[in-house]
Amino acid sequence: MELQSYLFLSAITFVIGVVGVLSRRNAIIVFMSIELMLNSVNLTLVAFSAFLGDVTGQMLVFFAMTVAAAEAAIGLAIIIAMFRNKQTVNIDDINILKW
């Protein structure tokens, strides 16, 4: 198995996440697409780490997972607060920061 194969796979998954962020209107699904993008980058880092024989990539994945956990907790709290105020999670209706 080559390094390139893993990189191609992660590129494809990343772009699926980009499409999800751009095309979906539900804030929670947009958020899950962001998690998908984070995970595809983690796959790139682990693949590089394995094929270059260096542990730094896996450490970076460990810290990225910590940040992702914190981000998920905060993001979902924000979504709950928005839902409480507006009774919706459709991002077309949540536009008070739009100029």
Add this chain to the structure above:
Amino acid sequence: MALESVAPKKQSNQQSSSTNNFLRPSVTIEIFLFYTLGAVSVGSALMMVTRRSPVMSALYLILNFFALGGLYLSLHAQFIAFIQILVYAGAIMVLFVFVIMLLNLGDEKKLNERFSWKKIVGAGLSFGVLMELLFVFAYSKANLPPSQFEKATEIGTVENIGMQLFTTFLFPFEVTSVLLLAAIVGAVVLAKKKLN
């Protein structure tokens, strides 16, 4: 004396070569695992993006995380693979499913909205990003150092990761605890009933 010093060395050599043969999966199994798990990963990602119901999306995302955990295992990153299953598929996705059910969301009404120029620009940009990434990855082949995949069995173990975490990466590890504390406080404050 001389015999004593030679004998253990020979034994350790034998041992290391036998463990290497044992730990290194055969090439065909590796290719089979990569294509199976890769297909599951891409397929579940596509399903996640296209489902109307948020609960179905979350379940397909969990499937995607399990496939990624398998890919990490095939790259000999044991620790990261188990953390992926425990933290992502376990903790984070439970939080997502919990919030989806708490908000009692229905299906998204219009998945395919009217045909607008924004959609075309978005699809074009996504395609551009994909082509760019594939081109960069394909082109980078000549510049990469030679593969050291034989060493991968040693670097991904819990022992080695723990050793690195508490020596080289001790400061980032400690900063992480502050980040998690801030996240706990932030989540409690944001989800409170009234913001004062």
